[in-house]
Amino acid sequence: MELVSFLKVLWKHKNLLIIIPLVTIIISYFLVKNLADKYVSKSQIATGIIDESRHLLDKESNSAAQAQQINQSFSNLIEIMKLKKLINQVSYQLILHDLTSPTPFKPYSKLFLSMNAGAKKHAIELFKGKFQRMEPLDYYNKDENGLNELMRSMKYDERSLREDLLIVRDEDSDFISVSCESPNPQLSAFVVNVLCREFINYYTHTIKQNETDAVTFLANLMDEKREALNRKTAQLQQYKIANGVLNLEEQSKGIFDQIMIYNDRKQQAEKDVASYNGALNNIDNKFDPKDRNYIEATLNKYNTAVVGTQEQLHLLTDKYVRSNFAPQYKAQIDSLTKQLTQQINLTSDKYITNPLTGKDALVTQKLTLEVSRDLAKYSIVAINSALNQLNAKFNRLVPFDATVKTYNFELDIASKEYLDVLNKYNETNLKSTFSIKLRQVDYATPDAAEPSKKMLLIILSGFAAFAFCIITLFVIYFFDDTVKQPAELVNQTNLPSLGYLNAVTGGTLDLKKLWDVEHREKMKHFKELIRSIRFEVDQELKGEKVLAITSLAHHEGKTVLAISLAYSYAMINKKVLLIDGNFGNPTITNTTQPRLYIEDYFKNNPDNYEAFSGATTVLGNHGGDVTLLEVSDEKFIRSRFNELKTKYDIIIIETPALSSLNKSKEWILFANKTIAVFEANKGVKKSQRNDLNYLRNLNEKFAGWILNKASIPEG
Structure with missing residues (x-):
């Protein structure tokens, strides 16, 4: 049921679901059509970690290595390759290439073009020194910070290079793949080869130095332990000789x-x-x-x-x-x-x-x-x-x-x-003799441009926009607590429902015009719903005649329901009395212009009033700040209602909204049954809880809700 309701919401906003993705696709097309082609260069490094041919003497120890240890070894190698000092080495080589070569990898930036020959010479000397010593630039040094800005302007800095580099292990193989994506195929190959070379040199030097230090330390420690062992042995021998102890x-x-x-x-x-x-x-x-x-x-x-x-x-x-x-x-x-x-x-x-x-x-x-x-x-x-x-x-x-x-x-x-x-x-x-020896087995070369992803980006943008609209509508639907169906109104108020009325656009309150437009499907459906409500009201009245129509708030549709219900009873040859009990907003009175008024009929001595005549009679009011019990006392009013019951088959009273406090309750006091109109697509407010409790306390006297302006399809 919830899914069906959500699909109805989507169908209601179908134009939005079409227009927004379409606009997004058009915008994406103009954004990506001028994107430069991408060139990817790839290289492979053989580590020898799981290469059996390179572990002949230490095969036993290597075969015992667990998969976790192997994964840790590859992770260590990849993280070493991602070190900032190694990426800086690539940056230095790139900027030195553009400073010394007439064919740079990228168009010169404004900062690059602003450099004179002396500045370029100084930059070359400094970058070469940094490269040889594997030192980073000092950002707190004004001169070096300026050179760093130069690299950033050319997108050769460490952060920019990381975005284009991809370093991964090839599944479960012995190789590490290094790839770079850039608008220049020469640039991609240069970055990959320089990074692999610097990584192999750094790793070989560092690891060999560590292994040599470890072996030297253990050799010295072994000499110390051997001397200590010989010293202890000599002490034991001397003691045995001195004391004549053999065994x-x-x-x-x-x-x-x-x-x-x-x-x-x-x-x-x-x-x-x-x-x-x-x-x-x-x-x-x-x-x-x-x-x-x-x-x-x-x-x-x-x-x-x-x-x-x-x-x-x-x-x-x-x-x-x-x-x-x-x-x-x-x-x-x-x-x-x-x-x-x-x-x-x-x-x-x-x-x-x-x-x-x-x-x-x-x-x-x-x-x-x-x-x-x-x-x-x-x-x-x-x-x-x-x-x-x-x-x-x-x-x-x-x-x-x-x-x-x-x-x-x-x-x-x-x-x-x-x-x-x-x-x-x-x-x-x-291990130091047969340690890992890295080799670049596949050198990076300039390659053809990658297949264009422009169409894919455009399609993805359309799907993203469509998904965004769906999610937005779902969020709105999920947090929407307004009433759209009679069942929702029953669940929120714990009060019964008698039916609903569809929304009527462009209609009029003229009774005949409202019912004579047979060619309009909405009016036809509206008439069927009024007939259904009339039947439910008859079942609730059970021979009683006075029906009060109220609502929680003003302008919920009481007038349309009262007029339509009165005309529906008239269509089945019932004598109907329609009373406009809303003194504050006498819409029925203003529309029908009746000859009889409540203030005249319910006076203590109303001797001068015209006789009621016709199948349908409207009893209007003069309006103003007045209530029913201010017009006359309860006993007299009840006697007048008893007279009216003898003259009419059904008496329909439009009362003020319950938000007007006693003005509506005074009319309900004389009604046999009460129905309440609730406009669809509105929520039940906390301030209306007291009015709901009042309706619940009416018990059997409250017949049920009429949901007005509901968007429920026919059938």
Whole structure:
């Protein structure tokens, strides 16, 4: 529905939609017909960023490069090419060309023509110096600012050149395209080639210098880290030499293993001593004290030999323990043990025991056990001595271990730093060797003129004007809150509608003339709408006879509706009384010139008035600042209305507008139904809210709205 309404607005303004774009097209034609032709020169720069043939040694690292990194590399190159200092280099070359060449790229400007030979020579020297040093012009220097104005007058300044330059990457390729558009093909090619050359030189010098600085810095840093690593290594070596430390971990492990072995042997020796003592106690209990004295007296010389052998065995056992149980001592111990066994057996061969007793075997066993016990006891002493020495050595290694670990920790850090710097140095050195090498693979050359865009500009101007008109009309339509259809009036007032009337141009208020022009379609349609309203009014009256016609404001069309509705009722043989109740603007009275007036009929004693006659009667008023209840009181007026109801089938009252306050409400007081006229293409004002509330409070007494002068098509 909204779209249809908007299309109606467009159709209403169709002439505007045709004229404005047409005028715009004509103006555009005269503006663009004298435009100069444009010449575009293009060049390509190969970057080598994604060229596999130029990344043979660093192919692995290049293949791992992500698309984002590649895009960043191209973006950096393009932004470098757009640097102000590089564009200035092109500007200097352009102005120097025109200053030194008899065939300039552009016609000389007024400022250029005003220069004498000395000024030109000075300008050439200054521009050459700026070009060689890649320096910008100082705008705060009067002399240099004047030269800058010279370039601006020739459109060679940095801002003007940027407008004609286009620098982009060719899709996903390895090339960067540089193009320039100008009225001169030689100028376009010159700008592109100079910019590419200066960019390649600047990038090569700058990037190589940065790479060289980076490699030099990393080389110096690598030397420092290597010296630090060597210094830490030498400190560790000197400490180990000074303290006799070879390998703390192996040494401590060996000492610990020896301590565990000695502890095991000590436990075994203590166990042997305990077992030997137990066995000797059992043997001693079997001997008589007298036999013991006899044995000790008899075996004295044999015991001396045994004791000597035992001493030798003790010394050899001590050496065996101290040598960490060396195998060579084991053979000697076994030999002495065998000799000691023979000496003990020799004591048993002599009949030195009491022949009356059979205890010679016990004596031999006892001597053997005593020797074994003594060996075990002595070995315990030797083992304890060795354990003490081993523990002392182990404890002595503890501070060495802490210091060596500190040195090792510092050495690890120094080694890691050195390796990191070495890897970074190798990587940077490799990248610098195979860094990006820019090449201008396609030089710009003067080309033919570009296809003319004049027709396209003219067409676009027409479309732009047409679109502007459409948008303007849409904005007006969107913010337009005026009432154009009965449904809109119902939505804004929350009151019902009975119908609408179309706009009548050139009409008259003469009843017969208004209805007799059958050949005019507007009048025919108007008559059909009046008939429809008459039917709706009859449905609302339901046998009642008094109908009041009012409006929110003056000049809404109450008079036309009242006259037309009265004549419509007369056409169906109804006796109609039309009352002009608008004292302030008695249009019906002035138009019809009635014989009867309200002031005469509604007097308290109106004895002198002409009798009502005819099918349609008009009751006018003399006008003036007067109201109905000032003419007579309510009771009398109501009685007069009752008389009129007996004489007429329908009584139509045109009341003043509701903006006149009580003047309209006094007439509505005596009406059975009230209808209100609202002129189309007007909005409901905030000041009319009280009047709308009044109509709503009438409830069933208010029949509905009549939208007047509506632009609603037939059908």
